Amino acid sequence: MHGCxxxxxxxxxxxxxxxxxxxxxxxxPDPHFQSPQTPLKPEPDPVLVSAEVTPMDMAHKRAAHLGIxxxxxxDLVGFGILIPxxxxxxxxxxxxxxxxxxxxxxxSLMQFIFxxxxxxxxxxxxxxxxxxxxxxGSMIGYLIIAGAGMAQGGLAIALLFFxxxxxxxxxxxxxxxxxxxxxxxxxxKRAGVMGMIGAAFGIGFVLGPVIGGLTSNTSLGPSLPFFxxxxxxxxxxxxxxxxxxxxxxxxxxxxxxxxxxxxxxxxHLGHTEFPSVLLANFLTITAFSVMxxxxxxxxxxxxxxxxxxNAKIFGFIGLxxxxxxxxxxxxxxxxxxERVLAMFGVMCMTASLALLPATSPWITLLMVTALxxxxxxxxxxxxxxxxxxxxxxxxxxxxxxxMSGAGSLGRFLGPFxxxxxxxxxxxxxxxxxWLASALMLLALVAVLRIRRPAAKS
Numbered sequence: 154m155h156g157c158x159x160x161x162x163x164x165x166x167x168x169x170x171x172x173x174x175x176x177x178x179x180x181x182p183d184p185h186f187q188s189p190q191t192p193l194k195p196e197p198d199p200v201l202v203s204a205e206v207t208p209m210d211m212a213h214k215r216a217a218h219l220g221i222x223x224x225x226x227x228d229l230v231g232f233g234i235l236i237p238x239x240x241x242x243x244x245x246x247x248x249x250x251x252x253x254x255x256x257x258x259x260x261s262l263m264q265f266i267f268x269x270x271x272x273x274x275x276x277x278x279x280x281x282x283x284x285x286x287x288x289x290g291s292m293i294g295y296l297i298i299a300g301a302g303m304a305q306g307g308l309a310i311a312l313l314f315f316x317x318x319x320x321x322x323x324x325x326x327x328x329x330x331x332x333x334x335x336x337x338x339x340x341x342k343r344a345g346v347m348g349m350i351g352a353a354f355g356i357g358f359v360l361g362p363v364i365g366g367l368t369s370n371t372s373l374g375p376s377l378p379f380f381x382x383x384x385x386x387x388x389x390x391x392x393x394x395x396x397x398x399x400x401x402x403x404x405x406x407x408x409x410x411x412x413x414x415x416x417x418x419x420x421h422l423g424h425t426e427f428p429s430v431l432l433a434n435f436l437t438i439t440a441f442s443v444m445x446x447x448x449x450x451x452x453x454x455x456x457x458x459x460x461x462x463n464a465k466i467f468g469f470i471g472l473x474x475x476x477x478x479x480x481x482x483x484x485x486x487x488x489x490x491e492r493v494l495a496m497f498g499v500m501c502m503t504a505s506l507a508l509l510p511a512t513s514p515w516i517t518l519l520m521v522t523a524l525x526x527x528x529x530x531x532x533x534x535x536x537x538x539x540x541x542x543x544x545x546x547x548x549x550x551x552x553x554x555x556m557s558g559a560g561s562l563g564r565f566l567g568p569f570x571x572x573x574x575x576x577x578x579x580x581x582x583x584x585x586x587w588l589a590s591a592l593m594l595l596a597l598v599a600v601l602r603i604r605r606p607a608a609k610s
Contacts, residue, residue: 218349220397221333224284226353227389231295231382232324233361233471237463238369238378239313240449242302245375246309250579251572254446256313258568261442263321264561268328269415272554275329280336281399287326288390294320295383302376321561328557335541335553336400350534352478358471366464418555425543427552429602431559434536436596437499438560440589441529442567444506447589450575451582456514469519470526477530491535496600498535501528503593510583532596539603 240253248256275283297316301309331350365378419428448466452458486494505525512518540556571585578584 229357233357234365238365254568254572260317260321261561261564268558269554280333287323290323292386299376299379328554331553355471355474362464362467366461427543433599435559439563440592442564443589446568446571447585473526495535498528498531506590
């Protein structure tokens with residue numbers, strides 16, 4: 154298939170909606186679109202809106218959007234609970250700054266390894282079973298972390314590492330959720346719906362750290378937040394089992410002949426803009442993870458911040474993400490301007506990360522983190538939308554799995570590099586922030602290499 158799938162889908166959707174403009178002004182993907190390698194099938198998709206647009210069909214689509222949003226939201230709230238408390242929790246058992254950073258990073262190493270694998274599996278067996286199984290696994294991982302609080306010393310640290318491996322493997326299903334949305338969304342509207350994922354991430358950044366900060370120092374013990382996260386994952390799995398519809402029926406599933414890896418996807422989509430988009434996404438997420446890992450330790454050492462203070466910072470970052478990715482990005486991401494929005498976001502992050510070491514509580518710290526959250530909220534959904542436009546209907550799981558896998562590699566390398574920097578240069582936290590800013594400069598170069606999308610005919 155030459156060029157991104159977006160142009161082909163745009164041509165088909167134009168012909169489809171020319172005949173039905175009077176029924177709806179909201180573009181919906183052509184349900185009979187197949188990649189050129191697959192013969193067209195006359196059967197209508199039971200979840201995607203069919204040629205006969207009915208209220209029940211639209212209700213199915215809305216239910217699917219709402220269902221996956223709630224699923225990602227609850228999962229990310231559970232993840233967000235750990236952000237301000239996991240490193241201090243590990244240090245209670247004698248973990249060094251480097252070990253605490255690596256406990257954060259091993260989660261993302263597992264995501265890097267398993268995101269492409271789960272993406273391809275979801276292309277073969279459907280999105281729903283992968284999502285449900287991953288939520289059950291996350292519940293088990295959170296329970297192991299809670300159990301580590303009852304151990305001591307090296308055993309507790311080992312249990313934390315093991316639990317983060319389990320939850321990292323299960324967290325790799327994030328790419329499946331992105332593919333789920335791409336299944337039921339027209340290419341030109343994907344920046345908006347990827348913003349839904351970003352909004353869920355933002356809400357998770359608001360509620361999760363607040364819950365973690367409030368419950369980590371209660372009479373019920375420091376393990377309480379992890380029991381809460383486990384209960385949320387269990388409830389989420391039950392909800393998906395009962396309510397979440399499948400978006401990829403058997404006749405639309407890929408054959409899965411390629412080995413699931415990021416490099417195989419890059420080779421497969423090398424004729425599109427995907428390699429540049431993937432690189433920009435990887436560098437952006439690496440830089441952001443350097444910041445999140447460093448910030449918790451830095452504010453504790455420099456400003457004497459406790460878990461609740463850091464929870465307020467991450468909550469503030471999340472509120473901005475909710476506002477932008479939950480609503481604003483839908484209004485302004487149109488007419489093929491995703492590249493411009495991504496460029497703006499990357500530049501904001503570059504400047505804010507360079508300025509962060511010069512801040513102090515609370516005004517300048519919040520101003521700089523606001524600029525950083527603004528940049529990340531513009532860059533992340535637009536880069537994911539650009540990536541989704543480079544895949545076909547049958548390979549959305551693989552495409553988004555590669556994006557998620559590269560992002561997970563970045564979330565691993567960020568804490569790994571932070572740990573090494575803090576080990577080699579103790580107390581020089583500014584080095585880590587400047588490293589993150591330099592990575593964003595490289596991301597800007599990658600975004601500049603993305604050609605402007607061709608106008609739809």
